[in-house]
Amino acid sequence: MDLGMSLQELVRVHEVLARDFANAGRASTSIKETLKHLGVNPVTVRRVAIASYEAEMNIVMYANRGVMTLKVSPDSITLEVQDEGPGIPNIPLAMQEGYSTATPEMREMGFGAGMGLPNIQRNADVFEITSEVGRGTRLFIQVNHGS
Ligand SMILES: Nc1ncnc2c1ncn2[C@@H]1O[C@H](COP(=O)(O)OP(=O)(O)OP(=O)(O)O)[C@@H](O)[C@H]1O
Numbered sequence: 001m002d003l004g005m006s007l008q009e010l011v012r013v014h015e016v017l018a019r020d021f022a023n024a025g026r027a028s029t030s031i032k033e034t035l036k037h038l039g040v041n042p043v044t045v046r047r048v049a050i051a052s053y054e055a056e057m058n059i060v061m062y063a064n065r066g067v068m069t070l071k072v073s074p075d076s077i078t079l080e081v082q083d084e085g086p087g088i089p090n091i092p093l094a095m096q097e098g099y100s101t102a103t104p105e106m107r108e109m110g111f112g113a114g115m116g117l118p119n120i121q122r123n124a125d126v127f128e129i130t131s132e133v134g135r136g137t138r139l140f141i142q143v144n145h146g147s
């Protein structure tokens with residue numbers, strides 16, 4: 001797909017702060033705007049937007065801080081999400097639909113369905129999750145350009 005880029009891929013880095021509900025969603029909104037501006041097709045934009053929003057909210061709710069790095073190349077779009085936080089002790093469990101450790105306060109705000117990570121996986125062509133308890137969690141999300 002022609003995104004008007006020649007040699008260099010586009011890279012955008014967004015920092016995300018935990019518990020900062022006032023600014024929550026800004027990184028994923030900005031990522032969505034960047035992709036729209038580049039002329040990425042709407043279906044692909046939507047897939048990345050869903051994945052980035054879910055990843056961002058997980059940092060806000062469960063981690064201490066994180067960085068989301070968007071890379072757009074003519075081949076694909078990748079999102080690397082790295083946080084400093086408690087990590088995930090049981091990844092297969094966390095990946096299960098409906099599993100959530102969200103607090104009552106988070107649930108009142110509409111979070112905690114336990115659908116975020118499964119949704120990221122569903123919208124990604126490549127999805128990798130690694131975590132170190134006491135250190136943090138890293139997601140690699142790749143979405144290929146559709147037509
Ligand atoms: N970055 C993270 N750091 C630590 N734990 C996490 C992180 N992301 C997810 N988790 C754990 O995995 C569980 C499942 O995450 P998932 O995003 O699927 O659901 P949720 O955030 O609980 O609810 P929803 O995303 O539907 O609002 C979380 O409840 C939490 O225990």
Ligand SMILES: [Mg+2]
Binds near residue numbers: 054057116117
């Ligand atoms: Mg979530």
